[in-house]
Amino acid sequence: MLTNSDGVREALAGQGYLAGPDLATAVFLAQDLGLPLLLEGEAGVGKTEVARAIAAATGAALVRLQCHEGIDVHQALYDWDHPRQLLALRAAELGSGEADVDLWCERFLLERPLLRALRAEGPTVLLIDEIDRADDAFEAFLLELLSDFAVTIPELGTVTAAQRPLVILTSNRTRELHDALKRRCLYQWIDYPDPVRELAILRVRAPGVTDDVAERVVAAVARLREQELYKQPGVGETVAWARALTALGDGARLDDALGAVLKVREDQERVRALGVLAGG
Numbered sequence: 486m487l488t489n490s491d492g493v494r495e496a497l498a499g500q501g502y503l504a505g506p507d508l509a510t511a512v513f514l515a516q517d518l519g520l521p522l523l524l525e526g527e528a529g530v531g532k533t534e535v536a537r538a539i540a541a542a543t544g545a546a547l548v549r550l551q552c553h554e555g556i557d558v559h560q561a562l563y564d565w566d567h568p569r570q571l572l573a574l575r576a577a578e579l580g581s582g583e584a585d586v587d588l589w590c591e592r593f594l595l596e597r598p599l600l601r602a603l604r605a606e607g608p609t610v611l612l613i614d615e616i617d618r619a620d621d622a623f624e625a626f627l628l629e630l631l632s633d634f635a636v637t638i639p640e641l642g643t644v645t646a647a648q649r650p651l652v653i654l655t656s657n658r659t660r661e662l663h664d665a666l667k668r669r670c671l672y673q674w675i676d677y678p679d680p681v682r683e684l685a686i687l688r689v690r691a692p693g694v695t696d697d698v699a700e701r702v703v704a705a706v707a708r709l710r711e712q713e714l715y716k717q718p719g720v721g722e723t724v725a726w727a728r729a730l731t732a733l734g735d736g737a738r739l740d741d742a743l744g745a746v747l748k749v750r751e752d753q754e755r756v757r758a759l760g761v762l763a764g765g
């Protein structure tokens with residue numbers, strides 16, 4: 486199905502995701518060459534969603550690792566079920582369990598997303614989301630994992646992926662990632678959609694919205710994105726704004742539902758002061 490970038494575009498559109506030509510090509514290449522794909526872009530441009538859409542379109546399982554500050558191997562790869570280990574120990578002591586419990590075996594292993602993706606039987610999309618939130622050490626660990634698709638768990642041995650997952654990494658670019666990681670990946674910057682594509686996205690994501698509201702909202706969002714704001718509206722905000730105006734009914738002004746699109750007080754004040762929504 487994903488035999489070329491047009492095929493990718495159609496398959497993603499079938500899942501309600503409208504990709505631009507660059508992104509479709511990048512997804513095709515990542516899949517065809519078996520390379521991880523690093524997606525960077527502002528919040529709300531569709532980085533997370535495209536991984537979901539790829540998984541759904543290809544019938545692959547989606548495994549998501551949400552990165553955060555301080556994330557470590559035990560949250561990302563595996564952990565040991567300490568309460569269960571303790572219970573087993575106690576049972577053994579009381580003579581009601583096995584005499585000699587092996588505490589470091591599969592029974593007490595907790596699979597976290599990365600291990601789940603490595604051990605998955607069928608095709609898998611591994612989404613490593615917002616990797617810019619993790620620290621350097623974790624990035625180095627990921628780099629190793631992405632080189633061999635194998636990890637060693639000291640107590641258990643080495644786990645190697647039978648079938649390599651398609652890996653999508655995303656970054657909101659709150660910091661630069663290391664060159665070494667970038668060298669492993671294909672790279673694609675995702676921009677806000679142009680108004681034509683954003684209108685098309687609105688039709689798919691918010692079918693109950695009239696053309697008039699959709700066009701006003703898309704034009705206004707484009708104007709907002711030209712302003713210096715703390716938080717630029719993403720595609721999700723466009724959809725939310727259009728839905729809110731539709732709920733308010735005939736005669737609703739853009740300003741009436743500003744809270745659906747701008748979530749920082751100073752941004753709202755600035756936009757009002759500058760009259761960016763004038764006439765809407």
Ligand SMILES: Nc1ncnc2c1ncn2[C@@H]1O[C@H](COP(=O)(O)OP(=O)(O)O)[C@@H](O)[C@H]1O
Nearest residue numbers: 501502503528529530531532533534686720721
């Ligand atoms: N190209 C697109 N086609 C359809 N929906 C999109 C597209 N881009 C973004 N969206 C919608 O916008 C919202 C935000 O996208 P998301 O993937 O969460 O952004 P990011 O991960 O880049 O912050 C999602 O609800 C998604 O459905």
Ligand SMILES: [Mg+2]
Nearest residue numbers: 532533534614
């Ligand atoms: Mg995201």
